[in-house]
Ligand code: FES
């Protein structure tokens with residue numbers, strides 16, 4: 034099978050890769066790039082465990098052909114070290130016991146961060162809806178939902194205070 | 199004991215230590231681990247349920263990369279026997295030999311540099327087989343004339359059990375009698391991480407090292423050594439981070455044996471990672487029950503007796519170690535539930551069918567049995583015209599009767615079962631539901647009460663005679679030269695947070711800060727033998743063992759500390775990380791004691807225990823018949839009469855798990871189990887057609903509950919200590935998954951009561967709800 038040359042920016046670093054036509058982005062990240070924080074739970078686009086950011090938007094890396102991602106900017110769970118929302122979410126996840134086995138957690142955090150950014154006024158019901166594409170078999174979701182809602186609420190308060198000043 | 203005194207010990211809702219690595223994507227699961235020169239394995243699996251295997255033609259030029267059972271004659275068949283009288287034991291070849299007994303059964307292992315190439319090889323194999331009629335209906339499997347799965351058996355059943363109390367006089371004296379036929383569907387436990395195995399041969403140690411996603415590394419080690427003809431010293435099992443278990447990973451896998459033998463044969467590391475298609479089609483292996491149940495009650499609702507005929511679909515083989523009849527054979531002993539039942543007549547059958555071998559899923563038989571008993575109780579209450587609460591209060595074992603031995607010999611340790619029920623009911627505005635019903639709204643209120651036996655040990659399991667019997671649980675503790683406390687246990691943590699809760703236990707005994715306690719688990723080379731994590735046993739058994747080991751270590755620390763303080767052992771206590779004089783000033787830190795033992799032994803007092811600062815200690819509660827946690831679930835459900843859809847408006851759980859080591863973690867266990875129970879109640883089902891084909895091959899067909907399907911559950915605790923355990927803790931890991939189907943269907947049936955419709959089969963999908971409504975309307979017309 035002929036290999037395809039692609040260039041990606043992964044967590045801020047340019048990477049040149051040769052991939053098989055049938056390689057999915059998840060395979061490339063977890064294999065040659067050794068970024069195993071991106072988990073695969075179903076490999077058919079349902080569970081959300083493999084969610085990463087492609088060009089700033091959440092995407093399922095198990096059904097994104099690597100060969101078609103040439104030039105894309107990728108961010109995985111390993112690439113959010115300096116991100117303020119992610120820091121708040123991580124703190125909230127551990128406080129609210131939003132993880133048990135940890136397998137769904139990277140995908141939850143990536144999508145949760147997107148929800149926090151996109152929907153500054155979301156309430157619990159909306160967060161439940163928005164997170165419904167990410168399966169967790171361990172927690173029953175209450176901690177996950179509470180964690181995300183708590184970050185949204187804290188940011189709302191911070192915004193208000195900022196506006197009052 | 200200074201439990202919880204410092205906010206870090208037993209009773210504290212301490213944040214989890216393990217979260218740090220998971221939150222940054224640094225958990226390490228089997229699929230994250232690679233080895234130089236590693237090869238990947240894909241299994242060729244059976245496309246049919248029942249067939250005679252005639253020939254497998256390997257792809258030309260790749261014969262050396264495809265292994266059948268004939269290529270691996272060293273591996274013995276898996277045999278999971280039972281001492282229960284009449285048990286028929288199956289011989290499970292690790293790769294199909296001569297016959298295929300279920301869709302997804304592994305036939306050949308294909309090896310290549312990448313998984314995709316290995317799958318190509320599997321796809322290029324040619325299979326020649328002769329189809330046999332499939333046995334897919336458990337209620338007919340045993341009938342004469344049905345083709346036999348195991349041809350030397352007399353019928354397709356692993357086991358039948360009987361309990362024959364005489365219920366013949368009850369018709370004459372009962373005020374109410376109901377009979378129901380109920381069914382639960384086959385499920386897939388579906389942990390988010392599938393199974394995975396990486397096997398490598400270490401020529402220096404002459405040891406096969408198997409890194410595998412398992413709940414029970416030591417049991418797997420024994421089973422693997424047995425089947426491969428190795429001595430146990432030649433086997434090391436490593437269970438790294440595991441992405442959920444729930445029983446799915448409480449098994450010795452055929453794949454583990456194949457991979458181990460391949461690694462030995464090839465001298466190269468080999469890895470297999472189960473994908474979701476494999477899991478759904480070859481691993482739907484639990485919860486399929488069928489009941490015909492009759493119950494009699496007097497006019498106050500007091501149960502006079504129960505008669506039950508139960509069949510559990512146990513699939514094609516008896517899995518190691520739990521065997522094929524753990525579910526069916528327990529139906530009779532679980533049916534009385536938390537109630538004082540005077541008479542029970544019960545027949546059970548573990549049917550052998552062309553489906554994947556059964557494994558005990560969280561709650562084991564209890565989810566189905568609780569469903570049968572609780573829906574039957576509600577039917578009785580409706581017939582008697584009394585409330586669901588009243589009929590339960592009339593039968594629940596009363597607190598003053600504890601400890602209580604019920605008619606099948608189970609001993610309930612402690613608790614106030616009626617109080618849990620009263621609190622659950624009080625948390626819901628029942629009058630407003632009745633008012634809505636009066637206005638014609640299809641809304642209902644449902645209850646379920648149950649108890650969960652956990653951490654039961656030798657006295658219970660020896661009678662089963664399965665490949666292992668849990669005995670004393672052990673823990674190893676070591677105070678290292680820098681004052682770090684290392685704790686090694688043979689159980690495994692795959693979401694239960696034991697790296698935190700066991701550190702809390704150690705802290706409670708020794709006062710060492712949990713940050714300075716390192717819990718080591720998941721490696722047979724590093725940890726004492728244990729039967730592993732299953733049966734809600736870890737908090738009681740490993741918790742007790744860690745406490746005992748810390749206590750003994752504390753005694754040695756105290757002796758050395760007393761010497762350093764120039765007083766005697768009785769003059770000091772160990773508290774908050776120090777050895778302190780009871781009277782007067784003076785203390786020495788545990789870290790200083792450690793430094794003295796390792797680095798300044800010249801200062802040790804005379805007569806010091808030569809065992810030093812390392813202790814292995816064992817623990818078993820006395821009696822070890824198990825703790826009984828219990829709960830009441832109360833549900834408000836709304837039914838859409840047009841579409842059959844069910845919405846859970848409210849869900850209340852009142853739960854008693856005894857003393858909670860970490861209440862936050864316990865809540866997590868209950869809530870996680872609850873979501874799984876909601877899946878059982880409303881969504882999850884692996885249908886099989888008449889040819890034994892599984893019909894849900896993706897997560898778009900097999901529906902797991904998502905965040906929008908699970909309500910914001912309200913959870914209340916009672917904390918009645920168990921009199922038999924170290925801190926009064928009880929096993930509670932499965933409880934959440936037991937009650938929801940019963941409580942939810944009772945709420946649905948309450949909502950449909952005015953129509954006279956009743957749902958009987960799980961899950962209560964829109965189709966089933968509509969069918970129940972249609973049947974009731976047709977019956978009335
Ligand atoms: S692994 Fe990509 S969605 Fe499940």
Ligand code: FES
Nearest residue numbers: 133137169170171
């Ligand atoms: S924490 Fe295990 S799947 Fe979510």
